Amino acid sequence: MYTTELQKTKAVDGIEDPEKLAAFEARVAADEFIEPKDWMPEAYRRTLTRQISQHAHSEIVGMLPEGNWIGRAPSLRRKAILLAKVQDEAGHGLYLYSAAETLGTSREEMIEALHSGKAKYSTIFNYPTLTWADMGAIGWLVDGAAIMNQVPLQRTSYGPYARAMVRVCKEESFHQRQGYEIMMAMCAGTPEQKRMAQDALDRWWFPSLMMFGPPDDDSPNTAQSMRWRIKRDTNDALRQKFVDITVPQGEAIGLTFPDPDLKWNEERGAYDFGILDWEEFYAVVRGEGPVAKERMKARRDAWEEGAWVREAADAYAAKHAEKKAAA
Numbered sequence: 001m002y003t004t005e006l007q008k009t010k011a012v013d014g015i016e017d018p019e020k021l022a023a024f025e026a027r028v029a030a031d032e033f034i035e036p037k038d039w040m041p042e043a044y045r046r047t048l049t050r051q052i053s054q055h056a057h058s059e060i061v062g063m064l065p066e067g068n069w070i071g072r073a074p075s076l077r078r079k080a081i082l083l084a085k086v087q088d089e090a091g092h093g094l095y096l097y098s099a100a101e102t103l104g105t106s107r108e109e110m111i112e113a114l115h116s117g118k119a120k121y122s123t124i125f126n127y128p129t130l131t132w133a134d135m136g137a138i139g140w141l142v143d144g145a146a147i148m149n150q151v152p153l154q155r156t157s158y159g160p161y162a163r164a165m166v167r168v169c170k171e172e173s174f175h176q177r178q179g180y181e182i183m184m185a186m187c188a189g190t191p192e193q194k195r196m197a198q199d200a201l202d203r204w205w206f207p208s209l210m211m212f213g214p215p216d217d218d219s220p221n222t223a224q225s226m227r228w229r230i231k232r233d234t235n236d237a238l239r240q241k242f243v244d245i246t247v248p249q250g251e252a253i254g255l256t257f258p259d260p261d262l263k264w265n266e267e268r269g270a271y272d273f274g275i276l277d278w279e280e281f282y283a284v285v286r287g288e289g290p291v292a293k294e295r296m297k298a299r300r301d302a303w304e305e306g307a308w309v310r311e312a313a314d315a316y317a318a319k320h321a322e323k324k325a326a327a
């Protein structure tokens with residue numbers, strides 16, 4: 001199974017003080033938040049650092065597919081909305097890096113892990129945005145999937161992560177609506193606009209379902225993360241909820257889903273859907289996504305081109321500290 005080095009831990013129970021571990025697990029089971037200075041098992045710290053930093057990277061890399069359309073939005077109003085949305089994603093990245101830093105890994109280390117390919121970011125951002133309708137599909141589906149995953153994370157067991165999620169979820173909810181509204185407008189527009197909306201759904205549907213991660217049986221992290229209440233739902237449970245909520249939304253505006261096996265199952269009270277192409281998912285996770293190289297190049301270039309800003313901020317802080325010490 002594919003998993004990062006960061007996450008390869010010895011049997012957790014064998015390396016920690018059993019009393020401390022039991023007290024920690026009791027707090028988690030009682031739904032108490034764990035805070036940065038509290039004792040925590042090393043594997044809990046590592047899992048959280050991995051998940052929160054990868055989440056932060058996803059927000060930052062996730063600015064690129066939409067950033068591609070800011071200059072080409074079809075009206076001033078659409079441009080202003082898209083600009084605000086992309087700025088929100090930057091904010092989400094910053095809250096999340098800050099939350100991850102409270103676990104003892106510096107921002108520089110996390111960014112270095114992203115740039116060297118050691119850390120991951122969501123597979124979804126390795127697909128290209130070909131038309132304006134993709135802005136609708138991303139807001140509706142990608143932000144919709146993100147909310148489905150992140151609403152439960154407001155009750156994740158680590159306090160700083162849970163609190164960051166509260167504001168993130170409010171903003172993602174606006175993002176989802178703005179995306180759906182673009183899809184509604186296009187579906188009510190000319191036949192060509194409706195065709196573009198359908199094409200965007202056809203291309204983004206399966207990658208959006210893959211955002212939830214591998215099936216539970218193939219998810220190496222889920223069992224422990226559920227036990228420590230880092231994750232509050234499994235990958236498959238969230239994927240199913242997302243399908244059940246999203247399909248009627250698409251049908252309401254005249255769109256069809258590109259899955260011949262998608263159908264309502266009266267007995268389960270849920271949609272059945274086809275098996276996803278997990279080979280494709282793992283290839284994208286390995287860095288072989290359609291625009292993976294461009295995405296990483298854009299991030300590395302931005303980091304290098306921003307060096308002078310970091311240097312100027314450091315010089316300013318040093319000057320300030322010197323003045324304070326002299327006073």
Ligand code: FAQ
Nearest residue numbers: 003004055058062121122123146211212213219220221222
């Ligand atoms: N992409 O054992 P599991 C957004 C990896 S934010 C890449 O199931 P876990 C906002 C996984 O890391 C989107 N890798 O792992 C926005 C693990 O490898 P590792 C991001 C993936 O952690 C919208 C391996 O596979 N959201 O979209 C993916 O228990 C629009 C085995 O998997 C979050 O990060 C994937 N899709 O569950 C921004 C939410 N799935 O690390 C701009 C927080 C799995 O051991 C525009 N994260 N992998 O080497 C989570 O909830 C979890 O980390 C999961 C994965 C559910 C993503």
